[in-house]
Amino acid sequence: MKEYLCLATFTYPHEYFVVKLKFEEAGIRHFFQNETLIGLLPLSSVAFGGIRLMVHPADLTIAKEIIDSLNDKSSHLRIV
Incomplete structure (x- = not known):
C-alpha cells in the first residue's frame, strides 16, 4: 500500500460515491483512507x-481522466 498515491481528498463519504462507482467500473486499483473512521x-x-482517495500509480492517468470528466461543468455527475 505504500506505493499508492493520494489523488484527492474528500470531507464526507457522500462526496465521493460517484467516483467510487466509476473507479470500480473501470477496474482502477484504489482505496479510501480514513473512510471507516470518518463514517463513524x-x-x-x-x-x-x-x-x-489513494490510487495505484499504474492507474493514475486514467483515474485523473475520470475525475476531470466528473468535474466538467456539463457533466450531470459532477462531484462536489
Whole structure:
C-alpha cells in the first residue's frame, strides 16, 4: 500500500460515491483512507485530514481522466 498515491481528498463519504462507482467500473486499483473512521465520527473529518482517495500509480492517468470528466461543468455527475 505504500506505493499508492493520494489523488484527492474528500470531507464526507457522500462526496465521493460517484467516483467510487466509476473507479470500480473501470477496474482502477484504489482505496479510501480514513473512510471507516470518518463514517463513524463525521465531525472529525478535518482533524484526520479528510478521506483520501489513494490510487495505484499504474492507474493514475486514467483515474485523473475520470475525475476531470466528473468535474466538467456539463457533466450531470459532477462531484462536489
